[in-house]
Amino acid sequence: MYVAVKGGEAAIAAAHTLLAKERRGDPAVPELTTDQIREQLALAVDRVMSEGSLYDRDLAPLAIKQARGDLIEAIFLVRAYRSTLPRFGYAQPIDTSAMSIRRRISATFKDLPGGQVLGPTFDYTHRLLDDSLNEVAAEPTAPARRPIADDANAPHVADLLGEQGLIEPNPQATDDAPVADLTRDPLAFPAERDLRLQSLARGDEGLLLALGYSTQRGYGRTHPFAGEIRMGSVEVHLAPEELGFEVPLGTIVVTECEMVNQFKGSAESPPQFTRGYGLTFGHSERKSMSMALVDRALRTRELGEEVVAPAQDEEFVLSHVDNVQATGFVEHLKLPHYVDFQAELQLVRQMRREWEEANRKEAAE
Amino acid sequence: MIAPADHPLLVAEGLTKHYGPHLGCADVSLEIHEGEVVAVVGESGSGKSTLLGLLSTQLLPNSGSIRYRMRDGEARDLFALGEAERRFLLRTDWGFVHQDARLGLRMGVSAGGNVGERLMAVGWRNYGRIRAEAESWLERVEIARDRIDDRPDTFSGGMRQRLQIAKNMVTRPRLIFMDEPTGGLDVSVQARLLDLIRGFVNDYGLAAVIVTHDLAVARLLSHRIVVMRHGRAIETGLTDQVLDDPREPYTQLLVASILQA
Amino acid sequence: MSDAASYNFAYLDEQTKRMIRRALLKAVAIPGYQVPFASREMPMPYGWGTGGVQVTASVLGADDTLKVIDQGSDDTTNAVSIRKFFERTAGIATTTHTSEATVIQTRHRIPEAPLGEGQILVYQVPIPEPLRFLEPRETETRRLHALEDYGLMHVKLYEDIARHGHIATTYAYPVKVDGRYIMDPSPTPKFDNPKMDMCPALQLFGAGREKRIYALPPYTKVVSLDFEDHPFEPTKFDRGCALCGSEGIYLDEVVTDDRGGRMFVCSDTDYCESRRAEATEGGHALHEVPR
Numbered sequence: 001m002y003v004a005v006k007g008g009e010a011a012i013a014a015a016h017t018l019l020a021k022e023r024r025g026d027p028a029v030p031e032l033t034t035d036q037i038r039e040q041l042a043l044a045v046d047r048v049m050s051e052g053s054l055y056d057r058d059l060a061p062l063a064i065k066q067a068r069g070d071l072i073e074a075i076f077l078v079r080a081y082r083s084t085l086p087r088f089g090y091a092q093p094i095d096t097s098a099m100s101i102r103r104r105i106s107a108t109f110k111d112l113p114g115g116q117v118l119g120p121t122f123d124y125t126h127r128l129l130d131d132s133l134n135e136v137a138a139e140p141t142a143p144a145r146r147p148i149a150d151d152a153n154a155p156h157v158a159d160l161l162g163e164q165g166l167i168e169p170n171p172q173a174t175d176d177a178p179v180a181d182l183t184r185d186p187l188a189f190p191a192e193r194d195l196r197l198q199s200l201a202r203g204d205e206g207l208l209l210a211l212g213y214s215t216q217r218g219y220g221r222t223h224p225f226a227g228e229i230r231m232g233s234v235e236v237h238l239a240p241e242e243l244g245f246e247v248p249l250g251t252i253v254v255t256e257c258e259m260v261n262q263f264k265g266s267a268e269s270p271p272q273f274t275r276g277y278g279l280t281f282g283h284s285e286r287k288s289m290s291m292a293l294v295d296r297a298l299r300t301r302e303l304g305e306e307v308v309a310p311a312q313d314e315e316f317v318l319s320h321v322d323n324v325q326a327t328g329f330v331e332h333l334k335l336p337h338y339v340d341f342q343a344e345l346q347l348v349r350q351m352r353r354e355w356e357e358a359n360r361k362e363a364a365e
Numbered sequence: 366m367i368a369p370a371d372h373p374l375l376v377a378e379g380l381t382k383h384y385g386p387h388l389g390c391a392d393v394s395l396e397i398h399e400g401e402v403v404a405v406v407g408e409s410g411s412g413k414s415t416l417l418g419l420l421s422t423q424l425l426p427n428s429g430s431i432r433y434r435m436r437d438g439e440a441r442d443l444f445a446l447g448e449a450e451r452r453f454l455l456r457t458d459w460g461f462v463h464q465d466a467r468l469g470l471r472m473g474v475s476a477g478g479n480v481g482e483r484l485m486a487v488g489w490r491n492y493g494r495i496r497a498e499a500e501s502w503l504e505r506v507e508i509a510r511d512r513i514d515d516r517p518d519t520f521s522g523g524m525r526q527r528l529q530i531a532k533n534m535v536t537r538p539r540l541i542f543m544d545e546p547t548g549g550l551d552v553s554v555q556a557r558l559l560d561l562i563r564g565f566v567n568d569y570g571l572a573a574v575i576v577t578h579d580l581a582v583a584r585l586l587s588h589r590i591v592v593m594r595h596g597r598a599i600e601t602g603l604t605d606q607v608l609d610d611p612r613e614p615y616t617q618l619l620v621a622s623i624l625q626a
Numbered sequence: 627m628s629d630a631a632s633y634n635f636a637y638l639d640e641q642t643k644r645m646i647r648r649a650l651l652k653a654v655a656i657p658g659y660q661v662p663f664a665s666r667e668m669p670m671p672y673g674w675g676t677g678g679v680q681v682t683a684s685v686l687g688a689d690d691t692l693k694v695i696d697q698g699s700d701d702t703t704n705a706v707s708i709r710k711f712f713e714r715t716a717g718i719a720t721t722t723h724t725s726e727a728t729v730i731q732t733r734h735r736i737p738e739a740p741l742g743e744g745q746i747l748v749y750q751v752p753i754p755e756p757l758r759f760l761e762p763r764e765t766e767t768r769r770l771h772a773l774e775d776y777g778l779m780h781v782k783l784y785e786d787i788a789r790h791g792h793i794a795t796t797y798a799y800p801v802k803v804d805g806r807y808i809m810d811p812s813p814t815p816k817f818d819n820p821k822m823d824m825c826p827a828l829q830l831f832g833a834g835r836e837k838r839i840y841a842l843p844p845y846t847k848v849v850s851l852d853f854e855d856h857p858f859e860p861t862k863f864d865r866g867c868a869l870c871g872s873e874g875i876y877l878d879e880v881v882t883d884d885r886g887g888r889m890f891v892c893s894d895t896d897y898c899e900s901r902r903a904e905a906t907e908g909g910h911a912l913h914e915v916p917r
Contacts, residue, residue: 186662328672343796486777
């Protein structure tokens with residue numbers, strides 16, 4: 001006799017055990033430590049912190065290990081944990097012009113105050129597989145560091161243009177207009193720039209890369225120049241209401257990109273450069289540059305330009321940029337749909353019957 | 366031609382629209398009477414499409430007003446209508462025929478569905494009646510009944526325009542806006558469409574505002590004509606008078622250029 | 627981090643629950659209206675019931691008894707997983723019996739046994755917007771709801787009839803709530819639509835990824851959209867359950883072999899088991915199972 005399928009509970013438990021075993025891999029190979037991940041897979045850690053929206057150099061490596069290196073799964077783990085954390089307050093805006101710079105380049109000026117600092121970059125490496133990494137190599141030594149005075153002044157490139165009025169000013173924060181937070185309020189359209197930037201900062205690197213790329217290929221051109229990319233550590237301050245003054249919480253590493261984009265001007269504004277902004281936790285130039293391109297593309301409406309391309313369409317971009325949402329919904333197709341499928345099956349059978357009858361009638365006529 | 370009724374259906378005063386520093390149209394005033402066809406002519410960029418957009422409330426003016434006499438006889442300020450009232454007006458008492466049929470039709474929906482949409486929007490809930498009404502309107506615009514389940518993307522250009530007209534006429538509007546309705550059609554197809562429109566105007570006492578750059582269309586269809594240039598209405602009058610005896614030098618030039626062609 | 631002890635009752639913190647309860651109150655006050663809410667990231671993926679889980683977490687009390695079904699069954703993996711989640715984080719009693727449950731979270735079905743006053747049915751909703759596949763823009767669909775501009779919905783039904791001779795929507799069949807809002811009943815089969823009408827239980831709908839909550843208060847009028855001459859017709863099966871013999875219930879088709887063998891059994895497993903238990907107690911023979 002047929003017995004309805006049971007035992008979901010046992011199957012789930014068994015699947016979890018199997019997963020744990022697979023995660024560990026061959027026990028003859030020493031287990032990876034989260035320290036190793038943090039130190040040696042640092043860019044993966046940075047991505048998980050950025051898109052997981054939580055700056056924690058211990059949790060991100062743990063999530064990566066638990067997710068078996070699946071970064072979107074790791075981001076999901078971090079997000080789910082983050083959503084349970086109590087909200088003490090909101091930090092002061094970080095001051096990236098006071099950054100302790102590890103890398104800083106501008107594609108718009110050959111030399112500028114503070115100089116170009118190449119820093120650790122893949123940019124000029126030849127992409128040749130390095131056999132020697134198969135072995136435990138001797139420790140690489142750091143190059144001699146050009147002394148940079150602690151008070152070295154490295155102003156933002158965009159601000160240099162701003163002094164001459166050639167670029168739009170940065171919007172000023174006001175106390176009576178609190179910054180939006182899409183983890184506390186549902187996303188509503190039209191979304192203003194603060195909300196869009198938050199959404200992009202949490203958004204999927206791959207999608208942002210593709211959208212940013214599409215603007216370069218003509219789907220919503222923005223004529224960008226990489227005004228500046230800077231990476232380094234900044235201090236985070238909190239001003240608790242009961243204290244009435246700021247206290248430093250620590251430092252975080254961020255990558256910031258300011259794109260400088262051509263703008264022909266409108267009735268309200270003279271021709272001038274406009275800005276696209278990108279910021280990520282840790283070191284991620286690809287993401288912060290893509291974000292800056294997409295940020296500028298999404299300002300189409302605000303700047304009175306015509307929305308013609310996907311990257312300029314805020315409903316399209318913001319509704320699909322979150323990879324935790326996207327992966328959940330795509331993968332939910334794995335869940336049973338027996339009931340709906342049964343309904344469709346009945347319908348297709350009925351329609352086939354009707355079709356055959358109609359054909360028979362036609363043949364008889 | 367029938368003399369226009371005494372009470373104006375629509376009164377526009379001082380309509381002005383800027384697009385940034387550019388002028389769309391300036392200080393245009395216009396009356397439309399029941400059963401009257403008004404042609405708005407001019408070169409491209411003269412502001413005639415802006416005027417149409419303002420009259421049909423799809424654009425908001427920088428200044429000026431439009432009063433419209435609703436079906437209950439009360440004249441209302443159109444820019445003070447709520448969004449729901451405005452939409453209701455647009456899909457019942459008004460029609461809009463676009464030059465590009467794709468803007469006026471749902472290309473993925475059958476001809477019957479296109480014509481039936483307005484009826485369903487105003488609460489018709491009987492499939493058979495909706496379909497019968499759609500069939501009757503398809504017939505009136507000379508589309509064969511057996512095309513009712515075909516989608517407009519299988520229709521010719523002329524058929525699409527006629528379908529647009531049927532889709533608008535099904536709620537018996539009193540005023541219809543047309544933006545270059547014959548644009549891009551062959552001459553013979555144009556003639557058939559113009560005949561059809563003229564028939565509807567006569568049979569249903571329909572008022573219409575037709576934007577066209579084609580003076581022949583204006584002469585054939587309209588009672589009155591508005592000549593636009595640089596965003597202003599430079600000459601207004603009875604169509605025959607204006608075309609036979611233009612006052613403004615620009616209108617003279619416009620008429621002359623047609624005669625030469 | 628894995629013990630219930632380190633998390634609040636039913637996982638969510640009280641602030642979040644309060645926010646969700648406010649959204650629920652608004653949803654109950656305006657039946658069928660989609661209330662935006664700040665959906666949280668949950669420890670299960672979006673699209674797997676995060677909306678339903680948040681709603682359940684917000685309405686659960688310590689003395690509630692929870693039932694979780696997916697496709698009508700208490701034993702599908704996702705139902706098991708969600709039930710376990712609440713056993714662990716809320717320590718509440720769970721059941722598979724519809725009549726014993728105070729809160730029932732469901733995906734894709736409404737139980738066959740009639741629900742009563744005091745029960746809450748929580749639906750997991752993937753796409754809350756019934757107009758979404760006719761109009762992809764949220765800004766536009768919200769306007770259409772606000773203006774009660776629903777002609778487009780009937781155009782779709784009209785097209786079905788024109789093409790197939792009947793309405794060809796079998797699940798997520800749109801309904802009009804209390805004469806005002808058009809609502810997506812979630813992807814339940816249209817078979818279940820009539821159960822929503824004037825239901826004595828409170829029905830709550832949670833869409834986590836889309837961040838929307840909506841509700842049907844008890845005894846709300848729910849009408850499936852149709853035409854006068856093509857009235858709504860729930861799916862009918864021309865047979866009964868092969869296990870319990872019940873008729874007029876929703877059936878799952880089970881493929882029994884690779885030679886075209888099929889059998890039809892209750893989709894609602896609790897209903898099926900109860901019928902069979904009654905039959906045994908009553909001394910009736912079990913229904914013959916065709917082989």
